[in-house]
Amino acid sequence: MKIIKVILILVYFSLLSMDAFSQVEISKSSVDFSLKIVQDSIYRILTFWKDLDSTIYTSVKYSVSDFNKTATTKNLANEINTINQLWETAEDSICFNLQSFNIGYPLLYSDILKNHIQAFINSEEWQKHLELNGKILNYKIIKKVMMEANTYKLLDDFLKTKGLYISGFETEKHGFVTKEILQKAGYSGNEIIPMPFIVWVKLAKNQ
Numbered sequence: 001m002k003i004i005k006v007i008l009i010l011v012y013f014s015l016l017s018m019d020a021f022s023q024v025e026i027s028k029s030s031v032d033f034s035l036k037i038v039q040d041s042i043y044r045i046l047t048f049w050k051d052l053d054s055t056i057y058t059s060v061k062y063s064v065s066d067f068n069k070t071a072t073t074k075n076l077a078n079e080i081n082t083i084n085q086l087w088e089t090a091e092d093s094i095c096f097n098l099q100s101f102n103i104g105y106p107l108l109y110s111d112i113l114k115n116h117i118q119a120f121i122n123s124e125e126w127q128k129h130l131e132l133n134g135k136i137l138n139y140k141i142i143k144k145v146m147m148e149a150n151t152y153k154l155l156d157d158f159l160k161t162k163g164l165y166i167s168g169f170e171t172e173k174h175g176f177v178t179k180e181i182l183q184k185a186g187y188s189g190n191e192i193i194p195m196p197f198i199v200w201v202k203l204a205k206n207q
Contacts, residue, residue, distance in 0.1 A: 023037065024085070025037070031049060031051070032049050032050070033093070042064065045063050045065075046060065046086035046087065047060065048090060048096055057094055057095070058097055058098060058099050059099060060101050061102040061103070062101075064079065074109050076103070076111055076154045076155065077111055080158050084158065098164060100170075100200050101155070101159070102199070103199075105198060106195065107197075116146070119145050119146065119148075120192075120194065123141075123148075125141055126141055137174050142171060142174065143170075143171055146169050166201055166202065167204035169201060171200075173196065173198050174195065174196050175197065176193060176194055177191075177195050
């Protein structure tokens with residue numbers, strides 16, 4: 001009997017924990033609809049945007065803010081379930097025809113950063129560009145390499161479950177990955193890797 005009571009208590013607190021995590025706060029204005037989950041001072045927010053005179057939301061942004069710096073690294077793979085939870089909650093309240101997704105630039109997620117670095121190391125076009133021009137940014141090549149290597153594959157796989165896929169990238173405010181970050185990611189530090197600090201993922205519907 002005591003064992004049953006202990007099991008029931010454990011189940012009860014487990015359900016409380018799950019419920020606490022699943023609490024979604026919703027806020028909206030004339031142009032946005034935001035859903036937020038807060039756990040251990042980490043804010044996870046999915047925001048849908050629309051034009052003022054429209055009822056259809058056409059862009060979405062996901063952000064993770066760790067105000068107490070409790071998480072040493074972030075991986076997009078660990079955020080997909082939360083994105084899906086917030087997305088499904090939004091589907092009950094708004095209509096959207098999404099054309100772009102802002103999920104953050106590669107440096108924000110360790111797994112995306114590694115994909116990004118490897119993509120440019122493996123890109124013959126980028127390496128040829130460096131041989132001919134040196135350490136100079138080429139925005140066209142950057143977007144092409146990111147697309148061809150599917151550096152945001154984790155996001156692309158998720159979007160496909162929603163009838164969407166990544167059709168391209170728009171990037172802004174470019175620089176290069178620092179030696180320190182390259183070494184932290186397991187590379188020599190001598191690699192020349194361009195880094196866009198603003199990334200808009202362009203979306204299209206599956207045919």
